[in-house]
Amino acid sequence: MLRSESLSCFRQGRWLFEDLDFEVQSGEVLQIIGDNGVGKSTLFRILAGLLEDYDGKVEIAARSCLFLGHRYGLNPRLTVLENVQFLMALQGEVPSEDTLLTALAKLGLLDETQQRCGELSEGQRKRVALTRFLLSNAELWLLDEAFSALDHHGRQTLLTLCQSHVDRGGGLVFSSHQALDPLMVDKTLRLGPA
Amino acid sequence: MGLLKRELRLLLRSPAEVVQSLLFGVLVVALFPLAITPDPDVLRQLSVGLIWVVTLLTSLLAADRSLLSDFEDGSLEQMVLGVAPLWWVCLVKSVGHWLTALLPLIVITPLLGMMLAMTSETMLWLMASLLVGTPVLSLFCVLGAMMTLGLNRGGALLLVILMPFLVPPLVLGTQWAMTLGQPFYGYLLAGLLCVSLMTLPFATASVARIAVGR
Amino acid sequence: MWRWFHEWGSPRYFYARSGRLLPYLAGLTLLLIPTGIVWGLLYAPADYQQGHSYRIMYVHVPAAILAQSSYAMMAAAGMVSLIWRLKLADAAMQTAAPIGAWVTAIALITGALWGKPMWGTYWVWDARLTSTLILLFLFAGVLALRQAAGPSQSGGRAAAVLAVVGLINLPIIKFSVDWWFTLHQPASFSVTEKPAMPIEMWAPLLAMVIGVYGWFFWVWLLRLRQEIREREVRSEWIRQRYQNEF
Amino acid sequence: MSFESWGDFVAMGGYAAYVFGAYGLTVAVGVGLVAQVWVRKRRWEQDLRVQLRAQEKQP
Numbered sequence: 246m247l248r249s250e251s252l253s254c255f256r257q258g259r260w261l262f263e264d265l266d267f268e269v270q271s272g273e274v275l276q277i278i279g280d281n282g283v284g285k286s287t288l289f290r291i292l293a294g295l296l297e298d299y300d301g302k303v304e305i306a307a308r309s310c311l312f313l314g315h316r317y318g319l320n321p322r323l324t325v326l327e328n329v330q331f332l333m334a335l336q337g338e339v340p341s342e343d344t345l346l347t348a349l350a351k352l353g354l355l356d357e358t359q360q361r362c363g364e365l366s367e368g369q370r371k372r373v374a375l376t377r378f379l380l381s382n383a384e385l386w387l388l389d390e391a392f393s394a395l396d397h398h399g400r401q402t403l404l405t406l407c408q409s410h411v412d413r414g415g416g417l418v419f420s421s422h423q424a425l426d427p428l429m430v431d432k433t434l435r436l437g438p439a
Numbered sequence: 440m441g442l443l444k445r446e447l448r449l450l451l452r453s454p455a456e457v458v459q460s461l462l463f464g465v466l467v468v469a470l471f472p473l474a475i476t477p478d479p480d481v482l483r484q485l486s487v488g489l490i491w492v493v494t495l496l497t498s499l500l501a502a503d504r505s506l507l508s509d510f511e512d513g514s515l516e517q518m519v520l521g522v523a524p525l526w527w528v529c530l531v532k533s534v535g536h537w538l539t540a541l542l543p544l545i546v547i548t549p550l551l552g553m554m555l556a557m558t559s560e561t562m563l564w565l566m567a568s569l570l571v572g573t574p575v576l577s578l579f580c581v582l583g584a585m586m587t588l589g590l591n592r593g594g595a596l597l598l599v600i601l602m603p604f605l606v607p608p609l610v611l612g613t614q615w616a617m618t619l620g621q622p623f624y625g626y627l628l629a630g631l632l633c634v635s636l637m638t639l640p641f642a643t644a645s646v647a648r649i650a651v652g653r
Numbered sequence: 654m655w656r657w658f659h660e661w662g663s664p665r666y667f668y669a670r671s672g673r674l675l676p677y678l679a680g681l682t683l684l685l686i687p688t689g690i691v692w693g694l695l696y697a698p699a700d701y702q703q704g705h706s707y708r709i710m711y712v713h714v715p716a717a718i719l720a721q722s723s724y725a726m727m728a729a730a731g732m733v734s735l736i737w738r739l740k741l742a743d744a745a746m747q748t749a750a751p752i753g754a755w756v757t758a759i760a761l762i763t764g765a766l767w768g769k770p771m772w773g774t775y776w777v778w779d780a781r782l783t784s785t786l787i788l789l790f791l792f793a794g795v796l797a798l799r800q801a802a803g804p805s806q807s808g809g810r811a812a813a814v815l816a817v818v819g820l821i822n823l824p825i826i827k828f829s830v831d832w833w834f835t836l837h838q839p840a841s842f843s844v845t846e847k848p849a850m851p852i853e854m855w856a857p858l859l860a861m862v863i864g865v866y867g868w869f870f871w872v873w874l875l876r877l878r879q880e881i882r883e884r885e886v887r888s889e890w891i892r893q894r895y896q897n898e899f
Numbered sequence: 900m901s902f903e904s905w906g907d908f909v910a911m912g913g914y915a916a917y918v919f920g921a922y923g924l925t926v927a928v929g930v931g932l933v934a935q936v937w938v939r940k941r942r943w944e945q946d947l948r949v950q951l952r953a954q955e956k957q958p
Binding site for chain 3: 524582586587590591592596599600602603604606607610611614624627631638639642645648649650652
């Protein structure tokens with residue numbers, strides 16, 4: 246589903262990482278851990294196809310791929326519902342309002358649907374951004390720091406979400422500062438000095 | 440289509456931006472009689488050029504407004520990753536820029552013309568030239584804004600980059616209005632618009648991929 | 654053909670081969686330009702109308718011609734770097750931009766210095782002067798964007814797009830400015846209609862034109878090779894080259 | 900030689916400042932750009948030499 250070959254990235258006068266080889270197959274979870282500034286986000290942006298300055302190869306054999314980065318893609322002047330609708334439309338999917346509301350309810354956002362995203366807290370916005378993961382049937386998920394800024398309940402929801410995605414045969418790559426819930430992780434990639 | 444709807448919705452949600460470009464236009468035009476002379480004959484002679492220059496400046500001023508917000512909140516990333524062709528995204532961004540920054544100014548051109556003692560015939564041709572010429576400005580402004588997105592001192596850079604490209608629409612537009620619609624200039628301006636419409640969204644799209652990598 | 658292209662596209666091969674061209678270019682430049690200058694300043698006959706002031710032509714005209722073609726060459730390099738993503742083409746574009754900007758500036762300044770005795774003013778909004786000024790702005794834009802985008806290759810691609818769009822726009826600018834000028838000015842001002850020059854006058858001009866092209870390619874190659882050295886400093890071949898020297 | 904004397908040449912028919920100004924500037928830029936690359940190369944080579952020396956010292 247996702248494969249990298251001797252992936253290296255040189256930025257700001259130093260090698261962020263060199264010769265990474267990894268593979269994610271259908272139904273597998275890859276965890277990427279490392280301290281701040283070791284290039285986790287850069288790696289994610291390369292995998293998502295947003296960064297082109299790298300050496301080596303990245304092959305993606307998934308039908309579609311969803312990416313959540315540090316910037317969630319929510320316009321502060323649009324409401325929660327409008328933002329989610331727009332993000333789904335960008336993926337070429339148009340879910341009915343009913344489906345949308347059910348998804349938002351699952352993430353505990355039912356009271357905020359008509360609020361502007363600029364008025365929400367960080368954690369709430371993250372949950373809004375995660376709504377499209379619940380709605381879409383993309384095969385590969387790329388979650389950069391998805392678990393931070395979420396409360397306990399949000400984390401649990403996301404974990405079950407990920408679990409069911411993997412059970413359906415999807416691939417998942419996520420990152421965090423420290424090792425997190427080793428239960429569902431198949432592979433771990435440690436970035437930075439060991 | 441969703442993109443266009445979103446752009447229009449954002450436009451309606453932010454009347455302040457429209458008001459800002461209107462205010463800028465009116466205030467700058469009001470400064471010219473004070474700076475040069477209140478003599479209506481002189482003002483009439485200068486009027487077409489002045490209004491065109493003011494329009495051009497307004498266009499530059501608003502160039503990176505909507506793109507910058509999309510860049511900062513990450514929408515641009517999602518647009519690049521999305522299924523909609525990127526040139527379409529860029530075209531919609533140009534349309535949005537034109538609607539917020541330039542169309543309102545074109546609508547109040549009669550007011551600006553009155554301030555500069557214009558004759559009604561010149562005013563009609565001026566509005567026509569603005570209608571045909573300003574979309575070119577928008578297309579180039581979005582291209583320039585995309586190029587400087589996420590760079591330091593983007594504003595000054597934008598000015599240097601865009602200036603040469605804004606000369607042809609300015610020259611052709613003012614000439615068309617001042618010769619009271621000599622078809623030669625009209626055809627050229629329309630031709631310029633067609634060529635820009637067909638090429639610039641693609642150029643902008645190729646730069647957008649680079650911009651999100653910053 | 655493809656193999657040839659591929660070989661020359663690799664910085665290492667290019668670096669090794671291009672070094673052999675340098676003495677020829679330097680020789681051409683150092684032979685033709687001094688000849689042209691001495692010839693033009695000392696031996697070419699004075700113009701019957703402009704007297705000796707026309708001698709500025711021998712630096713102005715070559716600079717003006719080179720300014721245009723150096724933009725075309727820069728944009729061509731940009732196009733190659735966009736299409737084939739050659740690092741070498743990006744380096745070529747980046748190094749051509751400052752040289753071209755300087756040449757354009759010289760064309761403008763010498764033009765102004767020629768204009769003062771001829772027209773009595775340093776600057777007129779003549780179609781040629783205006784379009785050359787816009788050319789300078791184009792160069793400035795490419796330079797500024799390339800600098801601001803940092804050393805990465807993708808930064809170079811934004812500047813390459815700008816250069817290519819500018820190339821398409823150049824004839825449009827020239828055309829629109831020409832028409833704008835004819836509307837504003839009576840044609841009596843024009844310098845476009847030159848009386849036929851005798852051979853003693855145009856021979857030094859020819860020497861200068863060929864000489865400045867030689868100079869341009871010389872400086873371009875020098876800069877490009879330095880750029881390659883700096884970019885490839887991490888690679889083995891460049892270190893080995895220097896390890897033996899030091 | 901299209902001048903009667905060196906004095907004539909220096910006077911350049913009254914246009915000396917313009918003509919010599921234009922030539923001087925052109926030559927200055929022409930030489931300056933070459934010199935600039937040369938200086939840049941020398942500096943870079945010195946940096947590299949120090950770097951390579953330092954590498955050799957490392958065990």
